[in-house]
Amino acid sequence: MIVAKTREETRKAVAEARKAGKSVGLVPTMGALHAGHVSLVKQSVADNGFTVVSIFVNPTQFGPSEDFTKYPRQLEADAELCRKAGVDVIFAPAPHEMYPEDFSTYVEETRLSKGLCGRSRPTHFRGVTTVVMKLLNIVMPDRAYFGQKDAQQAAVIKRMVRDLDVPVEIVVMPIVREGDGLAMSSRNKYLAGDLQSEAPALSRALEEAKRVFAAGERDVAALQSVMKNVIAAAPHAKVDYVEVVDAATLEPVKKIARTALVALAVFVGDTRIIDNTVLEP
Amino acid sequence: MIVAKTREETRKAVAEARKAGKSVGLVPTMGALHAGHVSLVKQSVADNGFTVVSIFVNPTQFGPSEDFTKYPRQLEADAELCRKAGVDVIFAPAPHEMYPEDFSTYVEETRLSKGLCGRSRPTHFRGVTTVVMKLLNIVMPDRAYFGQKDAQQAAVIKRMVRDLDVPVEIVVMPIVREGDGLAMSSRNKYLAGDLQSEAPALSRALEEAKRVFAAGERDVAALQSVMKNVIAAAPHAKVDYVEVVDAATLEPVKKIARTALVALAVFVGDTRIIDNTVLEP
Numbered sequence: 001m002i003v004a005k006t007r008e009e010t011r012k013a014v015a016e017a018r019k020a021g022k023s024v025g026l027v028p029t030m031g032a033l034h035a036g037h038v039s040l041v042k043q044s045v046a047d048n049g050f051t052v053v054s055i056f057v058n059p060t061q062f063g064p065s066e067d068f069t070k071y072p073r074q075l076e077a078d079a080e081l082c083r084k085a086g087v088d089v090i091f092a093p094a095p096h097e098m099y100p101e102d103f104s105t106y107v108e109e110t111r112l113s114k115g116l117c118g119r120s121r122p123t124h125f126r127g128v129t130t131v132v133m134k135l136l137n138i139v140m141p142d143r144a145y146f147g148q149k150d151a152q153q154a155a156v157i158k159r160m161v162r163d164l165d166v167p168v169e170i171v172v173m174p175i176v177r178e179g180d181g182l183a184m185s186s187r188n189k190y191l192a193g194d195l196q197s198e199a200p201a202l203s204r205a206l207e208e209a210k211r212v213f214a215a216g217e218r219d220v221a222a223l224q225s226v227m228k229n230v231i232a233a234a235p236h237a238k239v240d241y242v243e244v245v246d247a248a249t250l251e252p253v254k255k256i257a258r259t260a261l262v263a264l265a266v267f268v269g270d271t272r273i274i275d276n277t278v279l280e281p
Numbered sequence: 282m283i284v285a286k287t288r289e290e291t292r293k294a295v296a297e298a299r300k301a302g303k304s305v306g307l308v309p310t311m312g313a314l315h316a317g318h319v320s321l322v323k324q325s326v327a328d329n330g331f332t333v334v335s336i337f338v339n340p341t342q343f344g345p346s347e348d349f350t351k352y353p354r355q356l357e358a359d360a361e362l363c364r365k366a367g368v369d370v371i372f373a374p375a376p377h378e379m380y381p382e383d384f385s386t387y388v389e390e391t392r393l394s395k396g397l398c399g400r401s402r403p404t405h406f407r408g409v410t411t412v413v414m415k416l417l418n419i420v421m422p423d424r425a426y427f428g429q430k431d432a433q434q435a436a437v438i439k440r441m442v443r444d445l446d447v448p449v450e451i452v453v454m455p456i457v458r459e460g461d462g463l464a465m466s467s468r469n470k471y472l473a474g475d476l477q478s479e480a481p482a483l484s485r486a487l488e489e490a491k492r493v494f495a496a497g498e499r500d501v502a503a504l505q506s507v508m509k510n511v512i513a514a515a516p517h518a519k520v521d522y523v524e525v526v527d528a529a530t531l532e533p534v535k536k537i538a539r540t541a542l543v544a545l546a547v548f549v550g551d552t553r554i555i556d557n558t559v560l561e562p
Contacts, residue, residue, distance in 0.1 A: 007446060102530075104392040105410070105444035111385040129386070130445075137446040163386035164411075165288060165418040249383075 001083045003075075003090045007138045010091045014052065014139055017088065022049030026141035026168075028132055031055040031092075032072035032186035033081050036176040040145040043173055045086040052139050053082050054091040056098065060106075061127030072189050091139070098134060107133045107164070109156045112250045116152045116263050117274065120240055128153055129160050136161075136168055143169045147176075149183050151261055151276045155250060175275075177203065183275045190271040198234035199268045202275040205230035205242070209262055213279050218256045220244040231266055240265035240272060247278060256281050282364045284356075284371045288419045291372045295333065295420055298369065303330030307422035307449075309413055312336040312373075313353035313467035314362050317457040321426040324454055326367040333420050334363050335372040337379065341387075342408030353470050372420070379415060388414045388445070390437045393531045397433045397544050398555065401521055409434055410441050417449055424450045428457075430464050432542055432557045436531060456556075458484065464556045471552040479515035480549045483556040486511035486523070490543055494560050499537045501525040512547055521546035521553060528559060537562050 004010040014024055025044030029037050033055075044051040055078055062068035075092055082090055106126050113125035136144060146154045154172045161170055176184045181203030191199055205227035212226050227242050245252050247259040256279055263276040285291040295305055306325030310318050314336075325332040336359055343349035356373055363371055387407050394406035417425060427435045435453045442451055457465045462484030472480055486508035493507050508523050526533050528540040537560055544557040 011448075100443075102392070103444050105388065105390045105441045107386065107388050107445070109386045111383070134444075134446045137448060140448070160386045162381075163384050163415075164388070165415045167292075167418060167421070 001079070001087055001090065003079055003092055005093060006097060007091075007093065010052065010089060010138055013089045014050070017050035020049075023143075024048055024139065024141040025051045026135060026139045026144045027051065027053045028135050028144065028146070029053060029055055030057045030071065030186065031078050032074055032189065033078045034176075034184045034186060034188075036147050036149060036184035038081065038085060039173050039176050040147060041082065041085045041087060043171060044143065044145050047143055047171070048141075050088050051086065052089045052091055052141065053087050054093075054135050054139070056091070056093055056131070056135075058127055058131040059095055059099070060130055061124050063121055063123060066121075067187075067190075072186055091135075098131070106130045107160060109160050109163075112152065112159050113156045115245065115250055115252070116241060116243060117265060118152070120265065125153070125156050129156060132157055133160070133164070133166070136166055141168055143171050145171045145173060148172050149175045149185065149275070151263060152250060181207070183273075185273065187271055187273065191268060195236055195269045195271070198236055199271075199273055201231050201234040201237055201268075202264050202266055202273055205264060206262060206275060206277045210277060210279065213256070218281065220252075220254050220256065223256075223262070227262075227264065231264075234268070236269050238267040240267060244279075282360070282368055282371065284360055284373055286374060287378060288372075288374065291333065291370060291419055294370045295331070298331035301330075304424075305329055305420065305422040306332045307416060307420045307425045308332065308334045309416050309425065309427070310334060310336055311338045311352065311467065312359050313355055313470065314359045315457075315465045315467060315469075317428050317430060317465035319362065319366060320454050320457050321428060322363065322366045322368060324452060325424065325426050328424055328452070329422075331369050332367065333370045333372055333422065334368050335374075335416050335420070337372075337374055337412070337416075339408055339412040340376055340380070341411055342405050344402055344404060347402075348468075348471075353467055372416075379412065387411045388441060390440050390444075393433065393440050394437045396526065396531055396533070397522060397524060398546060399433070401546065406434070406437050410437060413438055414441070414445070414447070417447055422449055424452050426452045426454060429453050430456045430466065430556070432544060433531060462488070464554075466554065468552055468554065472549060476517055476550045476552065479517055480552075480554055482512050482515040482518055482549075483545050483547055483554055486545060487543060487556060487558045491558060491560065494537070499562065501533075501535050501537065504537075504543070508543075508545065512545075515549070517550050519548040521548060525560075 025048035027040045107129040108126045158170050180200040182200045209223050247261045260279045265274045306329035308321045338352050388410040389407045461481040463481045490504050528542045541560045546555045
């Protein structure tokens with residue numbers, strides 16, 4: 001396994017794999033890898049002869065008051081995990097390798113990215129689509145892997161790939177959860193003491209919504225109320241949003257008549273946690 | 282030569298050329314081909330084993346009050362010209378092939394695109410970068426060819442390719458002029474009667490600026506004044522801008538100390554004409 005710091009080194013390794021007739025998978029990450037990432041890596045290794053994992057804490061997707069500087073960085077542990085999983089190249093560039101000082105071009109999805117997390121993080125998805133476009137152009141993979149935990153991100157990336165005719169297949173893998181239901185996230189590291197035991201309120205709220213939905217409830221306000229009650233029971237939890245949207249357009253709905261995405265963002269202490277589930281009527 | 286209406290057909294033809302070991306050149310155009318386009322096509326045919334010319338009047342680069350509907354369309358004459366020049370594929374999609382109804386992703390260059398033509402055409406370059414990114418992703422050429430007549434466009438495209446790590450070489454070809462100095466443009470077709478004889482005022486203004494510059498003038502206000510006087514002599518000419526900018530950053534300068542781009546946009550009757558030259562101190 002190579003740990004490449006430059007685009008050139010990465011491209012060279014991929015070109016050799018291509019010459020050997022191998023298909024290429026890309027798993028874009030910000031590092032601090034957990035079992036959710038590992039599920040993406042394993043799928044890529046199963047699907048492709050050659051797997052690249054990018055590890056890059058991307059400054060353009062963080063807002064000015066967000067956790068860019070304190071975001072966990074642990075390249076050695078990540079590399080060990082990748083090696084065991086059969087990764088061929090880790091692409092771990094420094095910020096200046098990705099963004100020259102006079103960088104001035106962005107990719108922006110203008111509809112799906114505006115609601116949900118886009119409302120509280122207005123420049124986030126522009127940063128995500130821009131860096132993913134760069135990574136796709138550097139690695140030129142056959143397939144790229146994303147987690148359903150970031151459901152809106154997956155939808156935005158799929159839309160970008162469709163709209164800009166990017167020749168890649170986007171594979172979205174299911175949410176991986178802790179034993180207590182908490183969706184795996186690198187930001188879970190921020191949760192100390194009591195907060196750790198309060199964070200599973202999100203997945204419990206989703207479970208409760210699924211139960212009520214299965215019993216016939218189709219009214220979104222009623223489902224939201226059920227979920228908010230579960231979250232309110234956690235003393236350090238503060239709702240950012242509890243929404244039910246059309247799974248295709250990500251537009252809010254009032255009654256569930258088509259496949260819906262239930263998406264939550266909740267501050268547990270200072271840590272913003274997201275989770276979601278899909279409801280099929 | 283194939284005239285392909287779909288992305289799929291185009292990709293298939295390019296894939297076959299790739300399999301045969303050929304390099305691929307792309308000449309993106311809006312059709313109504315003239316000798317300027319032909320110079321790009323000839324260069325591509327000389328540089329590459331396989332040349333694709335795209336002919337697409339791109340709606341997203343026209344403003345609401347601009348000439349999208351009346352822009353000249355003449356696919357048969359264009360095809361004849363391409364066939365003679367040795368083109369392998371014309372990609373001539375309908376708008377819905379490029380932009381589905383729920384299209385929502387744009388590529389935007391945020392610095393070089395803001396001055397000059399970007400000031401009077403605020404959404405123009407976003408449309409250009411978006412469609413060029415799509416064309417590059419559809420054709421995946423080794424080289425793509427643009428004309429220096431649209432100097433700002435060439436700078437914006439080069440910046441986009443650098444910033445987003447697009448694996449393509451951008452080749453910029455010199456301006457081709459009529460005998461009277463008028464820079465070739467599909468929009469010259471709009472010029473009737475007197476306007477035709479007034480339009481060369483732009484190139485005369487540039488020639489005059491070059492002469493004064495060669496004689497030692499470095500003050501931009503003085504050069505602007507010289508050019509505006511030449512243009513003012515044409516009764517139906519109305520200046521949009523007469524600017525001298527740094528050739529690398531496209532920022533306005535007051536004295537010429539580094540390579541500068543002199544750029545003009547002038548309405549001749551209702552037709553907006555642009556032209557430019559480079560000054561090397």
